[in-house]
Amino acid sequence: MNNKGMFKHRDINTFLTNNPTTEKQSKKPFEYLNLSYPKQFDYSPIKKQSYSSKANEIQYKSYQEPSFLKQNTLPNYEPTKCSSIKNGIIKAYAANTNQGLVRDYNEDRVSIILNIIKPQSRENEQWPKCSYFGVYDGHGGSACADFLRDNLHQFVLKEPDFPWNPISAITKGFGAAEKCFIQMAEDSFNKGIPERSGSCAIVILIVGDTCYVANVGDSRAILSAENGKKIIDLSNDHKPEYEKNRIIKAGGQVYQTHGINEDGLTILGPMRVNPGKLSVSRTFGDIEAKQERFGGKPKVVIAEPEIKQFKIVQDHDFIVLGSDGIFDTMSSRDVINGIWKDVQSNQNLNDLHNVMSNAVESVIKESLLRKSIDNVTVLIIAFSINPLREEEARVKTISYIDQLVKQSSNISGIRSSYDRKYNDENNPFFMNAQKQKQNAKLTKIINLGENFRYRLIG
Known part of the structure; x- marks a missing residue:
């Protein structure tokens, strides 16, 4: 499908009329953050470690919904959640999930921990700034995705290798989470309550300036670099x-x-x-595919994560996490190009949080316009957006030049007052010399301003 004009207005109401949906799900599909969830399982691997939830550290706001999502056009639609302040290397993030146009339930889940603080048991250790983002695409029920949303990060964080050997911590943590949920499913079967659910997981763990991408399943992570000129798949679809x-x-x-x-x-x-x-060939859960008791084979469908790592540098723009409902109808390039088109058309470039929120909405909108029949989830983590950096630099440069010119005017006024005491103001030679000095000084100030602008943008 041609990407040209990808985000132009289309008759979404006609499309929805031709693809009717029913709203049956009472449970909210988007349960955001791991801060105040009610306890759903008694199988938590460890006592919950604390992480920052102060109002001045994590705040959320919703922006005006696009017209195609208003008036209950999408069942169980909720506005996109996004940051309102930056946190270290992470300048902004936004996320949303929806059941889509065909299904009357949503098994996708999102987990965001912006600032993982040091546990009390390790208070004497150094602790880098750490953040965790996860998208979980459930199937056969939501129990496994719910479990991962509430617990997967805990299994990773409790590992002694964390945070100094994140790859080992992720590998061991994912294995422990899989074992725990399979045991839960077996216990449920023993009580006469079949638990067949499973889930994919795509996780971003940022430790300092290093990003770790862990994937189990067919959700996807994509990196935009150099203002969208480079598009890098950070995961393989399993x-x-x-x-x-x-x-x-x-x-x-x-x-x-x-x-x-x-x-x-x-x-x-x-x-x-x-x-x-x-x-899908890698999942958490899915006991009937893995346990011989139920006709499964242990090493066919596995929960072993595929992990990639890289340093976050200035050329990196943002990372997109998405469930396969997005990529069933859009390529990685479609998603990144669509986000950049939305960024460039945004009128409020000074608010990166708003920009990312609108970009999430645009991707979800486009995937549904292309008739995705699955649940759809998008999470964007922004590091640096060049057009926004250039705008910020331009404003700072203008302000700095104005300040220099003002200071120069004050200096020139004092100098002229001093000179008039000791020179003949009616002498033409003196008047021309003063004008030349002022012009030379103004030229130096303007040149200094241009150099300052070059250092900010270049």
Whole structure:
């Protein structure tokens, strides 16, 4: 699909009329932050560690919703949540999730911890600034995604390797979380309550100026760099076809579903893995695909994270996390290009939080306009947006030049007053010399202002 004009207005009401939905879900699909959740499980791995929730450190505000989302156009729509102040290397973030146009439930979850503070048990240690962001795409129910939202970060943070060996902490923490939830599911089955749910997870852990990307499943992380000129996939989609060799070696099978449409033509569906009949090759949960007791095989569908790390530098703009409902209809380039188009058309460039909030709305809107049939979730973490930096530099430069000119005027006035006491004001040679001195001084001030502008922007 051509990206040109991607975010132009379309007749969304007509589209929704042709794709009717029913609003049955009473539970809010977007449960934001891990700050005040009611206790849903008795299987928390450790006592909850504290993390910052002070009003002056984390604040949230919602902006005016786009017209296509107003008046209950989307079932269970909630305004995008976003930051209002920056925190270290993270300048802004925004996130939203929605059940979409076809499904009457939302199994996606979001977790954001802006500032992980040092636990009391390690108060004598140094502690870098750490942040955690997670998107969890549940399936077969929301229990597994709920568990990950509330607990996955705890398993990572409790590891002795954290924060000085984040890769080890993530690997061990993810393994412990998987083991804990599988045990919960087994206990539930033993009580006669089947728990078949599973979930993908895409996690960003920022320690100091280093970013760690951990992926289990087919959600995706993308990095925009150099003002959108570079688009870098930070994760691989764990689809059955992507890991076919590993699956077969572990005793599983990969097959493609198909069906017959109303015209009698064969329609090919997604690739799936057996046991489990899942369209994704790595997940948390999914006990029936993994436990032999239920006909599963332990090493076919796994929860082992694929981890990447990199240093965050000035050329890095932002990271986008999205569930597969976004990428079913949009490529990574579509998403990044759409965000930049929205940024460039935004009238309030001084408020990066507002810009990111609107960008999240735009991506969700576009994915639904392209008829995504899944739940859709987008989270943006912004480090530095060049157009905003240039605008800020321009304003500072103008202010600085005005200040220099004002100071120069005061100095010139004092100097002239002094000279008039000891020179003939009617002497033409003296008057011309004074004008030349003033012109030279003004030229020096203007040149200084231009150099200051170059240092800020260049």
